[in-house]
Amino acid sequence: MKRTPAIKRTVAMSALCGLVLFAAACSDNDTDNANSTDASASSTREIASSVASEVQGSASAAASSVKATASAAVGNVQDTGYLQALESQNISFGSTEDQVAAARTACDELSGDTSLDATRVKIAETTGLDDAQSRTLINIAVPIYCTTNVGKLTVN
Known part of the structure; x- marks a missing residue:
């Protein structure tokens, strides 16, 4: 069984946490770097949104794959039963x-x-x-x- 979507989610969430911590560290009452902090926060939001979209896409693809596999399995069971009944x-x-x-x-x-x-x-x-x-x-x-x-x- 492939675990690639789970690994991708873990890496994406780790990256997101790192970015959030970085943005928080940059915003510690540093008025000289207010513009830089705003840009970092905006960038962090964009990256978080992108990661969330990728995770959602991976989850959607995984769900579609599971559905297709289940459908094929049901079809195989139907065909097998039918063919066995014909043979009998x-x-x-x-x-x-x-x-x-x-x-x-x-x-x-x-x-x-x-x-x-x-x-x-x-x-x-x-x-x-x-x-x-x-x-x-x-x-x-x-x-x-x-x-x-x-x-x-x-x-x-």
């Missing part, structure tokens, strides 16, 4: 990518208000499966990939 029913055609694509096609068709029978025919035509195998593929795919269409499975 002795349904095989094309590559595993073709088999997953057929499941997604079934879901797209049913989501687009295509009838279950028309979806079965399309799956049979695109996969080379017979009618019963196509229906079984749909019955396996829908609960895994598009649960909102489960009610449509009882129509035929």
